[in-house]
Amino acid sequence: MKSNVQAMLSKALDTLVSKGVLPSLPTEESIQVERTRDPGHGDFASNCAMTLCKSAGMPPRDLAQQIVDALPGSHLVQEVTIAGPGFINFRFSATAWQAEIRRVLEEGPRYGTSQLGLGKQVLVEFVSANPTGPLHVGHGRHAAYGASLANLLDAVGFNVRREYYVNDAGxxxxxxxxxxxxxxxxxxxxxxxxxxxxxxxxxxxxxxxxxxxxxxxxxxxxxxxxxxxxxxxxxxxxxxxxxxxxxxxxxxxxxxxxxxxxxxxxxxDIRDDLSEFGVVYDRWYSEHSLAENGAIDRALQKLQANNHTYVKGGATWFRASDLGDEKDRVVIRENGQTTYFASDIAYHLDKRERGFDLLLDVLGADHHGYVARVRAGLEAMGEPPASLEVKLVQFVSLFRAGKKEQMSTRSGQFVTLRQLRDEVGNDAARLIYVMRSNDQHLDFDLELAKTQSADNPVYYIQYAHARVASVARQLQEKGYRWDPEAGLSALHRLDNEHEAALMKTVTRYPETVELAAVNRAPHMLVHYLRELANDFHTYYNAHQFIVTDQPLRDARLSLVNSARQVIANGLGLLGVSAPDNM
RNA sequence: GCGCCUGUAGCUCAAGGGAUAGAGCAUCGGCCUUCUAAGCCGAGGGUUGCAGGUUCGAAUCCUGCCAGGCGCGCCA
Structure with a gap:
């Protein structure tokens, strides 16, 4: 829906450029379109008149008027207005929303996928915990975040591979x-x-x-x-x-x-644990194998050939400080052994050599210091530094009944991911883990997650899904049948505020998936799903779906089934189940 | 000391540089003879850590402080 507005604006701006009103074709960034927060401002708003007014040399509202005059006609748009300091507000026609609901039902599980990523090859590496003990709750956050992120990238058209780097040396x-x-x-x-x-x-x-x-x-x-x-x-x-x-x-x-x-x-054990958690990898990459197959030597030779190393104190150093790192790093110790860092740049070089355009590493916040040196390593070996993107995941603090628990692998006093999953269930764990931005510390309270109350958003979202399934069962008991095509043809009957709100929220799904993928932010999807569930529950309480008026009944069932579909798709990306019964 | 992250309602957190900063929990008050009350509706609650700056517009960007977390090995 948003792309329709973008296309219209882009066409209008083209016209203004050819008329000489605007000096040059504006960049994509200056044609921003967003959903409005206030329905009084229409459905979509663009700030382009305000960002472009300077280059046009006229007040923003005057430019906005010129843009509006140049907009191509569209049967989707009911009204375009200029408001405030120069916003251009678009209000969509009822048929536009209805057409999108039809799309949801027609595309089903594919609704919300796109080709934004253009098939770019992405390697998402995540968890990669040392295999020296079972995964603990901190690793669980990495698993949930990395897996959800990979799913999101997949959904918007990237070619994604998932990998676990096994630190089996050292x-x-x-x-x-x-x-x-x-x-x-x-x-x-x-x-x-x-x-x-x-x-x-x-x-x-x-x-x-x-x-x-x-x-x-x-x-x-x-x-x-x-x-x-x-x-x-x-x-x-x-x-x-x-x-x-x-x-x-x-x-x-x-x-x-x-x-x-x-x-x-x-x-x-780790493999089973993750697989039970719905986290599956394409490859488990052994650090040890890098030494065995000569990958480390090749990487070091590449550094040497590019004159990025020197010997000091019997050790071989990588001149990382030349490439943005704060100091130089040892790659071969005085005793002749290569360092972990040497393995790591060899591994990242190997990823590039396997054809990945983007290397997306999900790392713990305590590894932030090492981002600059790996990037420097890639650059020194002739790879574009921007090919490495690192998402840092902040720590998880585990609380039990309000009391903070200590976690340490060596002392053996820690709560494992498996214990956590047993206590709160996979669904609650997956969702709570990605509910917060990765930049945010996460307080995970076991007692709270276990209570199965409204504190726990997973039940709220799943409940909406289960309710639609329950309506379907009731429908059958009452001897009715949902006719999707009849429902879609009668969508114009859905004219109350709750229906309009639900329809609009449902159609926001593709934009949300793109936003969450581009921003590497699964939590945006969680917040959206909560909002969608809220709109559904409100609708459910306000109106009876199973009514005797058949076209109206079919139309309402079509709408709630589109909501059900979107919830199922969204939860699927997050690795959370969408149950029919609760 | 240097670097990364964070600071928003009582608590946990949202908010692509946009319009009146929003949710949940907690508190208070309503809604089950009607498709699952794990639900819905309503109320109260804010100097977005502090001080400057950038601009049509700043919680968001920049600078400086203050506070918290993490890091700064020839460990992995």
């Missing part, structure tokens, strides 16, 4: 392997002091039991000579020393097998 994995082995030793009756900075969660013990099943007592060693972490001043260094000693004692293959068992077990 120190954290070694700490995990060590933790599993130490717990295994405890299971074997070996007395030891479990390091406080190793992984202490129950899931480690579960994996240790698996290790026991596979290896029996074959991995038991005399650990009396192992270095102690508890008494050390620098606990992290002591832990590294302990890992090194354990690998010596156990042998590389055995240590590796403990580590791999842990990795695979946790990764399977």
């Amino acid at each position: 120190r954290q994995m070694q700490i995990l392997g060590l933790s599993v082995w130490l717990r295994y030793l405890e299971l074997q009756g070996v007395k030891l002091a479990f390091p406080e900075n190793a992984y202490r969660g129950d899931y480690v013990l579960d994996i240790s039991r698996q290790l026991q099943e596979q290896h029996g007592d074959a991995l038991v060693r005399d650990v009396s000579g192992l270095p102690s972490v508890a008494e050390a001043e620098d606990k992290e260094s002591a832990l590294s020393a302990l890992i090194a000693a354990a690998r010596d004692l156990l042998g590389e293959d055995n240590f590796r097998s403990a580590q791999d068992l842990a990795l695979n077990s946790i990764l399977d």
Whole structure:
């Protein structure tokens, strides 16, 4: 609907340019069209007369009049007025809204999709949590946000792939392997002091039991000579020393097998968890594989070839500060090992080489410092820096009955995503997670989400959907049948304020999906759906749908079914179910 | 110290530079012999952290303060 107004304005402005009223063709941005907030201002408004009045050299209202005079005729538009400082307000005819309701029913699940993205290849990478333990509630927000965003981009015509970057290399994995082995030793009756900075969660013990099943007592060693972490001043260094000693004692293959068992077990769990949450990936990309297939070397060679590296203190540095980062970054350590950052730029280069135009990373707010360096890395390797877009997701604070819960993976004291899903359900979790802007801290109160009251917007929206389904059941009981075509032909019978309001809100859906996609803001869709549900509930309370007057009945059923369709489509993008019964 | 995010109703948050800043919760008052009351209607509640600036117009953009969160490793 909005695009109709844009097309008309664009044509009128063309005319004014050819008449010499306007100096040059205005940019797309200066032809803004929005829905009005106040129905007294019509349905759509444009501020173009005010933004263009300077270049035309006349007062905004005079220019507005010229634009209005140049507008092509349209059967959709009932009235065009000039108001306030120079707004051009469009009021649509009743038939325009009715035609759009017909479109909703005809397009069904496809209603709201568009070709805005022109098939551009987008890789959305999200969650990518270290596979060192189960996902917790913070990861859940990333999952819900990333999945909804990917769905939105898909809907507006981008070619979207979803990817999880598996950090299966490096120190954290070694700490995990060590933790599993130490717990295994405890299971074997070996007395030891479990390091406080190793992984202490129950899931480690579960994996240790698996290790026991596979290896029996074959991995038991005399650990009396192992270095102690508890008494050390620098606990992290002591832990590294302990890992090194354990690998010596156990042998590389055995240590590796403990580590791999842990990795695979946790990764399977994460995969199941996300899949149950409705979050499915096209690919799980292993960090380890980057080293194995030489991708890291290739990326580093590219940096070197472009003269973006130097050696200092035995380490190889990337000159990131030349490209907007605050300081230079190590890519190869003094000990010859490449850094996590080296893997990361190799991974991003690989994404580009796989043909993705846009690399969309969803990261935790604590990773913001690393955006500049990855972008610098891409630029140094000859890729456009703008090809990387990062959306930072702020933290989730979990509350239980008003009390804040602490979360830490290593200490094992945290609420997992699975626990959360069990408590509040997938639907409530998915919706509450994306209800707020990603830039906003999220307070997630478990008790509140569980109450199944009106506090919880998911029920409010789903209830609207279920009510339409319930009307359909009642209809059948009363021996009636909804004739969609008859209903669409009788839409002119829908003339009360509630019907007009619902119709207009329904037709706002495609614009909302585009806005939410372009702004990377699923929460805009949530707010819209709440509003739509509100308009429906109001209508439901004010009027009976199942009336004896058949054309009116069919028309009302067509309208509420268009609302049902849009709610189903919108909830679908958010990964929330649209139940027929509640 | 530097960087990113945030500051809007009692609480949690919306608001593409637009017209009189809106929702939910909470509070108060109404609506079930009628398609699901997980609903609807109404009322009260605001110096958009503070001070300047940009312009026809600022919660929104810029500058400076104040407050909160997070980050600033040859960890990942």
